[in-house]
Amino acid sequence: KQEVTQIPAALSVPEGENLVLNCSFTDSAIYNLQWFRQDPGKGLTSLLLIQSSQREQTSGRLNASLDKSSGRSTLYIAASQPGDSATYLCAVRISGGGADGLTFGKGTHLIIQP
């Protein structure tokens, strides 16, 4: 059974720092990996999706990498801002069937101090 783990569980850093959030998964046979942001009491906002054949994806100040063989992904946030404060979730999709469910990690709760 696929298990997704995110480290650290919580992180607090001053504004302006670059930071890395980690995600690991036990079964490397994934189809893709998606990073989400969750604000308190809100839904999940999709940030980046990396296909299993890709090594990284970038969107603005966010860069996600994928090392499928070692079962790891990282989310790099450059020049962090207080508005980046949220919980960041990593989720994997196991196969290419159209309606597959995602398996989530528990998330990293990020606080950016002004």
Place this chain on the structure above:
Amino acid sequence: EPEVTQTPSHQVTQMGQEVILRCVPISNHLYFYWYRQILGQKVEFLVSFYNNEISEKSEIFDDQFSVERPDGSNFTLKIRSTKLEDSAMYFCASSSPGSHQPQHFGDGTRLSIL
């Protein structure tokens, strides 16, 4: 930008009662999902739906749960006889056809069972 909408935002129900959670997926999406998040725990996949039938379901999605697409826009989750442990945030998601399409989530319905 199109979004997934869910109603109600908060539902309080007595144990043993039936509850229906409603979702309007993004209009050109064909795949629909329900997830739940018990307070402090991971987001968990419940069920996926495509072409008017269940595509995949988890072990959580037992006989007390059912899903329906009653018309061209709504997607519902029914819990037949609610239990205290059904208290959670329930998220609806949808995705468009094609490989590697991200799932887009609604803001969720907080279900409280008394």
